[in-house]
Amino acid sequence: GQIYFGLSGGQEVARAQIEADSMWPGTTAIVSLTEPELYFASVNQRRWRFGFLIVLALLSVGIGLIAIYRTFKRQQRVNEQRSNFVASVSHELRTPAASLSLLSEELLAGDCDKKRYHELIHSESQRLSALVENVLDVSRIERGSKEYEFESCELVGLVEATVDGFRPAAERLEISIDFEKQEDEMECVVDPIAIQRALRNLLDNAVKFS
Numbered sequence: 001g002q003i004y005f006g007l008s009g010g011q012e013v014a015r016a017q018i019e020a021d022s023m024w025p026g027t028t029a030i031v032s033l034t035e036p037e038l039y040f041a042s043v044n045q046r047r048w049r050f051g052f053l054i055v056l057a058l059l060s061v062g063i064g065l066i067a068i069y070r071t072f073k074r075q076q077r078v079n080e081q082r083s084n085f086v087a088s089v090s091h092e093l094r095t096p097a098a099s100l101s102l103l104s105e106e107l108l109a110g111d112c113d114k115k116r117y118h119e120l121i122h123s124e125s126q127r128l129s130a131l132v133e134n135v136l137d138v139s140r141i142e143r144g145s146k147e148y149e150f151e152s153c154e155l156v157g158l159v160e161a162t163v164d165g166f167r168p169a170a171e172r173l174e175i176s177i178d179f180e181k182q183e184d185e186m187e188c189v190v191d192p193i194a195i196q197r198a199l200r201n202l203l204d205n206a207v208k209f210s
Contacts, residue, residue, distance in 0.1 A: 089135055096128040123168040130200045137197075148191040155186040155195075162199045170207050177203065 103121050106112045140146040163179045170177050 085138070089131065092131050093128065096124040096131070099124045100128070119168045120172060123165065126165060127169060127200070127204065130197055130204075133197060134201070148194055150189050150191055153188055153190050153192045153195075155188045155190065156181055156183060157185075158192055158195060159199060162196045163203070166200060166203045166207075170203070173207060175207050175210055 100121060103117050103124070107114065107117050107121075137146060160179055160181070163177055167177050
């Protein structure tokens with residue numbers, strides 16, 4: 001008998017012919033390709049498809065590994081920044097805390113200018129409070145919950161009061177701060193607490209690195 005092997009579409013590709021001789025059970029099998037070009041074209045097409053799938057899979061794996069690596073490096077940078085921030089804040093908090101402790105001890109000893117020391121304690125307390133608020137602000141900004149309270153404010157007086165409040169801490173380090181008014185008054189709609197905090201941060205950095 002004859003057995004035909006074909007592709008989809010009914011095209012014959014290979015033919016197998018089995019012949020039985022006169023002395024059963026001996027048989028002879030003959031296999032031949034009726035359309036070799038079509039058969040090899042089909043094989044090559046399957047190879048190309050398989051190769052394309054392999055390349056696509058490798059590209060997908062490569063892109064995934066690159067994305068994972070970038071995410072890891074970004075998270076590593078964030079962790080380093082947080083560690084540096086915590087270390088910096090810890091150092092900054094230690095300075096006013098130590099100053100308050102020292103000033104309190106000298107006040108208890110009684111041999112000091114009480115008014116002057118009260119001003120220094122007040123200044124260091126404000127500095128400590130500002131540092132704590134900065135830490136809380138960073139947390140609020142990261143959570144996206146930072147809110148500002150805008151109101152009409154006399155900006156020149158606000159800046160002058162902030163500078164005057166910071167001056168004792170600067171003078172204790174033998175650093176003088178001068179404030180020159182360009183205008184006597186300036187009405188603005190701002191968040192006064194945020195403005196004062198920003199000014200204190202600028203003054204604190206100026207004093208620290210002077």
